[in-house]
Amino acid sequence: MKKKSNNKLTRRDFIKTTAGAIGGATITLGFPNIILAKKRPIRIGALQDLTGPLYSFGRWGKRSVAGAVKRINEMGGIAGRPVELKVEDSATNVQKGVMKLRKLILKDKCDFIIGPCNSGITIASAPIAKETNTIFFAYGTALSITAHKGNRYIFRGINNVRHIFKALAMTVLKEMGKRYYCMGADYEWGHSVVDEAKxxxxxxxxxxIGEEYSPIGTEDFIPYLNKINPDEVDVIIAGYFTKDILKLATQAYELGLTKKVQIIGGAMPTGLTVKDLGPAGDKIWFSGYGIRRIANMPEELKKYNLEFRKRIGMDEEGRDIKTKEMGAASYTWAPWEHVYWVKKGIEKSGWNSKKDNLKFMMALEGMHVKASYEFPQGDKTMRAEDHQVFASQTVSKIENGKFVVKAIIPGEKLYYPPLVDYRKEKV
Structure with a gap:
C-alpha cells in the first residue's frame, strides 16, 4: 500500500484547521486557512461606534474595513501574509472606547487600529497608541487630532474641519451675510467646527453675534434658537452630526428663522435623506469629505466607487442595498482606504512587526496616492509633518429634492501650514 504524502491535507484535517480558526475567534476574511497556518497574520483592529448617537458611522465603518480586508485576502494578502480582523464597539463613549482599544491591542494583539469617526475617542486614544507602540488611523475630523492632541502614531486619511471652512470660503461665504451665530455639540468636534468657523x-x-453649545443628543433646541434674532443674524453655524442637525434645522424652520437665516452644517447629514430634512433642508449648506450620489461624482471616480459600494452593500444613492436606509457615504470610504494605507506602508517599508513601526511611519510620511479601487475617493497626499491627508472637499446644497454638488475643491488648494511636526518625536 502506498504511504500517504505528508504534504497533502485531508478533508478531515481541513475541517479541523477551519474549526480551530473559528474557535479562536479570529476572522480571516477571504483567505485560505491552509495559508493561514504558514504565515503569521497581520492583525487589524476595527474600533467603531456600533451603538450610540454615531452608530451610522460605525456600522458603515465596520463594513468598509471588513470589505477591504476581504478583498486584500482574496488577492493574496499583504506581502503574502493574511490579514485578520478584530472588531470592537466603542459605543460613542470615550471611556468604553478606551477600554475596547486596550483590549484590541493588549489581548487581541492587533498590529494596527482603524479608529472611529469620533474625535473625542481618537484624542483619548492617541497617548495609548504611543504608549503601546500601535499605529492608529483616525477619521474623526476635529482639527486637533493632527495637531497638538495627536502624535506620530496617529494618521488621518480624511480631511478635517479646517478644510470644510476653507472650501466654503472659496465658494459661498462671500455671498452670505457677515453676521453669524455659532452652535455646536459640546465635545471636541463641535468646538472644532465653531473655532474654524470663527x-x-x-x-x-x-x-x-453669539456662541452656544449643547449636549450630543439634544432633543429641544428651542431654548437655544430663541436667543437668535433673525434681524441681527445672517448665518447659523451648526456643528452637529446626524439627527442633531435634523432637529436643529427643523426647529429653526418651525420658529421661522430660516425665512431670513441660512444654516451651514458642520458635516454632511449622515443617515438622513432629503425627505427627512424636509423644507428646512433647502436652507442648509454642507461641505463634505465625499460625494453621496454616484451621479454627482467625476466620471473618472465612478467605476472605483461602484465596486467599493458593491463590496459594502451601498447603492448609487448612498443607501443600504437591502434596507434602503441612508448610509454614511461621505465618510465610509475613509476606513476602507485606511486598510489600504496599512497595505501601502507595509509594502513600501518592509514592515514585519511593531519593531518596524518607525520604518512604516517614514514610508507613509509624504506619500501620494492616485484614485483607484483602493482609494476610491480620489487622489490624496499624506502630509509628512502632521500625518494629515489632503484630499478633495465638496460643497453641496439641496435643490429640487436632491443633493447637488455645487463645487469640488482639489486637495492641493486646501493647504494650510502644519501646526506640528511629528517627525521630531522619538519612536
Whole structure:
C-alpha cells in the first residue's frame, strides 16, 4: 500500500484547521486557512461606534474595513501574509472606547487600529497608541487630532474641519451675510467646527453675534434658537452630526428663522435623506469629505466607487442595498482606504512587526496616492509633518429634492501650514 504524502491535507484535517480558526475567534476574511497556518497574520483592529448617537458611522465603518480586508485576502494578502480582523464597539463613549482599544491591542494583539469617526475617542486614544507602540488611523475630523492632541502614531486619511471652512470660503461665504451665530455639540468636534468657523468668518470681516453649545443628543433646541434674532443674524453655524442637525434645522424652520437665516452644517447629514430634512433642508449648506450620489461624482471616480459600494452593500444613492436606509457615504470610504494605507506602508517599508513601526511611519510620511479601487475617493497626499491627508472637499446644497454638488475643491488648494511636526518625536 502506498504511504500517504505528508504534504497533502485531508478533508478531515481541513475541517479541523477551519474549526480551530473559528474557535479562536479570529476572522480571516477571504483567505485560505491552509495559508493561514504558514504565515503569521497581520492583525487589524476595527474600533467603531456600533451603538450610540454615531452608530451610522460605525456600522458603515465596520463594513468598509471588513470589505477591504476581504478583498486584500482574496488577492493574496499583504506581502503574502493574511490579514485578520478584530472588531470592537466603542459605543460613542470615550471611556468604553478606551477600554475596547486596550483590549484590541493588549489581548487581541492587533498590529494596527482603524479608529472611529469620533474625535473625542481618537484624542483619548492617541497617548495609548504611543504608549503601546500601535499605529492608529483616525477619521474623526476635529482639527486637533493632527495637531497638538495627536502624535506620530496617529494618521488621518480624511480631511478635517479646517478644510470644510476653507472650501466654503472659496465658494459661498462671500455671498452670505457677515453676521453669524455659532452652535455646536459640546465635545471636541463641535468646538472644532465653531473655532474654524470663527477663524474664517472673522478673516472675511464677519461679526460673531453669539456662541452656544449643547449636549450630543439634544432633543429641544428651542431654548437655544430663541436667543437668535433673525434681524441681527445672517448665518447659523451648526456643528452637529446626524439627527442633531435634523432637529436643529427643523426647529429653526418651525420658529421661522430660516425665512431670513441660512444654516451651514458642520458635516454632511449622515443617515438622513432629503425627505427627512424636509423644507428646512433647502436652507442648509454642507461641505463634505465625499460625494453621496454616484451621479454627482467625476466620471473618472465612478467605476472605483461602484465596486467599493458593491463590496459594502451601498447603492448609487448612498443607501443600504437591502434596507434602503441612508448610509454614511461621505465618510465610509475613509476606513476602507485606511486598510489600504496599512497595505501601502507595509509594502513600501518592509514592515514585519511593531519593531518596524518607525520604518512604516517614514514610508507613509509624504506619500501620494492616485484614485483607484483602493482609494476610491480620489487622489490624496499624506502630509509628512502632521500625518494629515489632503484630499478633495465638496460643497453641496439641496435643490429640487436632491443633493447637488455645487463645487469640488482639489486637495492641493486646501493647504494650510502644519501646526506640528511629528517627525521630531522619538519612536
Amino acid at each position: 477663524r474664517v468668518f472673522d478673516k472675511e470681516g464677519g461679526k460673531l
